[in-house]
Amino acid sequence: MSHLSVHVPLDGGRAYDILIGRGLVDAVGAQAAALGAKAAGIVTDETVAGLYGARVRASLERAGLRCGIIAVPPGEASKSYAGYASVCDGLLALKIERGDLVVALGGGVVGDLAGFAAATLRRGVRFLQVPTTLLAQVDSSVGGKTGINSPHGKNLIGAFHQPRLVLADTATLDTLVEREMRAGYAEVAKYGLINDPGFFDWCEAHWRGIFSGGPERDEAVAICCRAKAGVVVRDEREDGERALLNLGHTFGHALERLTQYDSARLVHGEGVAIGLALAFRFSARLGLCSGQEAGRVANHLAMAGLPTRLQDVPGGSGDAEAMLDAMAQDKKVRDGALTFILARGIGQSFIAPGIGRDDVRAFLQDELRG
């Protein structure tokens, strides 16, 4: 089987590989056996279980591993204290020991939930990620962030726990609904916007191949994983540079919060798409980059079918004050100051701490009027 590979060179015996290619779900068993595991607990959601559960289980059993499937309901609601308890207890019922593996088969919700369970089961067991959405393949399966939501907010409970291996089977994206594909694409474009203008050019030329499953898809996933891995290795705990990955996310998270995480109205990647467009228009307004570049960003995202304006949120996003309050609840807030990721141009983003509320309010008011 031919595939691309990205190495994540973390220290302390935590380095791992990301393999990218079509058909990798059938390689889970061989890879798990190569890691010395005798048993594996497959954590997934009910939708993905129906599509790929049997194949992953068969692959593990062919390789001689004892295994079982723990399927949670699909959707963000499973990333809860109750979901966490049920996954942990499911893994314990399967008698997963310290040398065994947790296999996270699914999108970001499953990856975060299974990763957090693996981080804390018996104070840490190894886990293998099999991301089945574009978003999870380019973003949430790289970096070691795991966690669940609290009634007080998203991802407020969690741990850093690196996978031992990531198998990104790009053929699984063939079964992804179009809207989720587009949402994941916002994170793809983000990597160009952060610090790789050449990749953004390439995206403008090749995005259709990513959607249709051509070789561009594998290539894009590998480029994004390599970019994120580089950032994570240099700044694992987000004391500095890693914050750049939040380009578009300060606005995006606020929009998700204001729409009550109702995926019928807005999914994460859509919030990010609007957030990216806003971050560039806000940068242009502050005289940091040209309005032309901000326009180019919004145009490309719109071409790929993504929303780019506050008015694009079904049911509206509330007023500027509500957005400001929602941004202030972000867990990256320290002592109440707002930090944004802004840009001097496509591929020229930077961390901008201490942005004044008044500047943000005036910008958002104009956006809502426009």
Add this chain to the structure above:
Amino acid sequence: MSHLSVHVPLDGGRAYDILIGRGLVDAVGAQAAALGAKAAGIVTDETVAGLYGARVRASLERAGLRCGIIAVPPGEASKSYAGYASVCDGLLALKIERGDLVVALGGGVVGDLAGFAAATLRRGVRFLQVPTTLLAQVDSSVGGKTGINSPHGKNLIGAFHQPRLVLADTATLDTLVEREMRAGYAEVAKYGLINDPGFFDWCEAHWRGIFSGGPERDEAVAICCRAKAGVVVRDEREDGERALLNLGHTFGHALERLTQYDSARLVHGEGVAIGLALAFRFSARLGLCSGQEAGRVANHLAMAGLPTRLQDVPGGSGDAEAMLDAMAQDKKVRDGALTFILARGIGQSFIAPGIGRDDVRAFLQDELRG
């Protein structure tokens, strides 16, 4: 204020101090301020809250910190998924941010629960331990193990998370019930039995001073913390030597399991006391140490009011087969093999992997007949 001090020289910026002395609960605020925290969430149980909550809160407020108290019901039942969720949400409601502190005020249950919440809140906030039982002062507040129980067993969910500081106020032990004091003393004696025969001699001569609150109490706590800190620094994740700290615990944990963790019948330290006596008698039976030394261990524990025989468990401990099954559920089991900590004499313990079920069964059967 005069106090003893033990330094725990962990790497990666995780080194911390343990201060030991009378009256340290009033120093929490000054120490928290010195760590740069602006707010503190005090996690405690309802009993300890009534005894020391107001003093710790006043100390923090005097030092200019915003703070609040989260009190769980006393007892092991709070170390549950539900207890964990309520502590995390309580800390979030207090707006504890990454630079702030979680203060664990109480015994082992509170330390484990608050420590696990601190380890995972916002993927890790700092915590300060204020252990108020002898067991917590000499054992559970050193080493960074935090966690909760699952319906499948004790401490099966958790994380390694080191405190930033431990304040062991030995005057708080004046309010400890006698039975908990004795139970903690089993862990004190354990340190002598592991690798410090001179300390065991000293214990035989001075144990009454530990119970009555003389200077021997502070000295014993410091010696135990120093011993445990040394082991933890050399083997933080329990790949080797740290397992020695489980002397008496393989039997002890099995007894706790067989008595359904019903503290009316058996508390942890009582299980450990019986386990220590059994580990030495088992070692003598295997020809590793003399029966005289095994007798000396049991005599000293009995002198301090601790149980030393299976028959001492109110309601009985079940038969040998039940004990074996309970031991096989220990989370330290790998591939089903039983590992014991045995001894060639007082202060000469060692890790003995691969002990046969038949040898253990025959020993337990004789014990139950004796």
